[in-house]
Amino acid sequence: MRDAAPTRRTVLRGALAAAVLTAPLTAGCTRHGGPDDGRAPDGSPAPDGSPTPDGRHTAGTGSVLAVKIDNAAAARPQTGLDAADVVYAEQVEGGLSRLMAVYATRLPEVVGPVRSARESDLELLRQFDRPTLAFSGAQRKLLPLIDRAPLRPKTPDTASGAFYRGGDKAAPHNLYLRPARLMSGAPGEAALTTGFRYGRAPAGGxxxxxxxxxxxxxxxxxxxxxxxxxxxxxxxxxxxxxxxxxxxxxxxxxxxxxxxxxxxxxxxxxxxxxxxxxxxxxxxxxxxxxxxxxxxxxxxxxxxxxxxxxxxxxxxxxxxxxxxxxxxxx
Missing domain, CATH: 3.50.90.10 (YerB-like)
Incomplete structure (x- = not known):
């Protein structure tokens, strides 16, 4: 994969993918907004299904939204990571790290920077019922596995209106997602089929x-x-x-x-x-x-x-x- 180091580009679907990573995805969109300002990055009202005034949902339809988040130094600070219910940190090429943020009770206005998927993400996401996976692309030979996995893959190739290039960072660390353009609303806490239990701390420690x-x-x-x-x-x-x-x-x-x-x-x-x-x-x-x-x-x-x-x-x-x-x- 081409994005193992901060200066490498992600491989999407052959030679044409490089253009996706280096060109703006939305005309006139140069910066990303905050995660909870209730408006789209261009200043227009948020689409239907965006968060309630306190930014949370207690009910909805569908499954979770999982987003692959860039964690190279050049990608920080990230946007919308504080709204995730669960954040997974994994090791990638070169000993670097990448994050997967999972959203169920709250959809932020913007999430990113978005980066590429890995093979082990498919196993991790099997715990959810057909999750939506937002990512920038993947190694070419991995794409068929992603297409066959029980999830809804969303990339700039398949959902260009949901992604845009911000002007705050250099490519490829500037790809952002508007979750409300992928999902009608947050699915709610019941979609978090992680097996985690919440309650009082055990004794000891x-x-x-x-x-x-x-x-x-x-x-x-x-x-x-x-x-x-x-x-x-x-x-x-x-x-x-x-x-x-x-x-x-x-x-x-x-x-x-x-x-x-x-x-x-x-x-x-x-x-x-x-x-x-x-x-x-x-x-x-x-x-x-x-x-x-x-x-x-x-x-x-x-x-x-x-x-x-x-x-x-x-x-x-x-x-x-x-x-x-x-x-x-x-």
């Missing part, structure tokens, strides 16, 4: 002020804020706000230790894509309320969600709010 997860060329640090009752996110040693200036602050962070192997796909430089295996079982750390809880994660089949249990076999419940799951190689 280890007082934890900070936790860092390292990839070969990226790192995530989560620092507990007692005042905010949230984990403050830093990436590569720097505090991580959104484009609107809001600090990313999940209520629960999961460090999920998984097998990361080499996939069958590689970029033009011969760098093979890591495949993150999310079906199986293994060790996990659940961070909530300023403590770390040792757990075992289990996902028996791709269509199942993931459960987390303590040493006594009881479920380890998450705190109410945004969840980050960071896949760490075991």
């Amino acid at each position: 280890t007082v934890t002020a900070t936790r860092t997860v390292r990839y070969p060329a990226a790192r995530f640090t989560f620092t507990w804020s007692a005042g905010r009752k949230r984990w403050l996110v830093s990436m590569d040693g720097a505090p991580t706000p959104t484009a609107a200036g809001r600090r990313l602050e999940p209520a629960t962070v999961v460090v999920q230790h998984v097998r990361v192997r080499t996939s069958a796909y590689h970029d033009v430089l011969g760098n093979y894509t890591p495949y993150t295996e999310t079906v199986g079982t293994g060790r996990a750390e659940v961070l909530r309320d300023g403590r770390s809880f040792e757990a075992t994660w289990t996902r028996r089949a791709a269509a199942d969600g993931t459960t987390f249990t303590g040493a006594d076999g009881a479920p380890v419940d998450f705190a109410t709010g945004q969840v980050w799951v960071v896949f760490a190689a075991r």
Whole structure:
């Protein structure tokens, strides 16, 4: 894949795809708006199905929206990441990281920058009922697998009106999505078939002020804020706000230790894509309320969600709010 490094372009569908990545997708659209301003980026009223005044939905139709988010340094700060119900962090080529943001209870006005999909995303998304996957493209040989997967793939090729190029960053780190042009509304909490349980913290745990997860060329640090009752996110040693200036602050962070192997796909430089295996079982750390809880994660089949249990076999419940799951190689 051509986007493993910040300066590489994503391969979409052969030679014609390069033009998609370098040309504006919407005439006259040079910048992206904030995630919760209630208006389209060009200043027009938001389409039907956009968020309620508080930005949330409790009911709707369909399944979740999953968006592949660029996490190279040149892509930050991202837009709309704070509105996600779940954020998954995975390792990609060159030891870099990429994010997948999942939206069910709230659709922000804009999300991005949007980047390409990976083979292991298809396994991860099987837990949802035909999710909509928004991404910039994929390695050419992977596209048939995506087309056959039980999801609704949306790219600039198939939904050009939903994507646009912002003027705040250089290509390819400036592709943004208007979710309301893909979905009539947020599907609601019932669409989050992740297997996660929410409730009171289990007994015990280890007082934890900070936790860092390292990839070969990226790192995530989560620092507990007692005042905010949230984990403050830093990436590569720097505090991580959104484009609107809001600090990313999940209520629960999961460090999920998984097998990361080499996939069958590689970029033009011969760098093979890591495949993150999310079906199986293994060790996990659940961070909530300023403590770390040792757990075992289990996902028996791709269509199942993931459960987390303590040493006594009881479920380890998450705190109410945004969840980050960071896949760490075991």
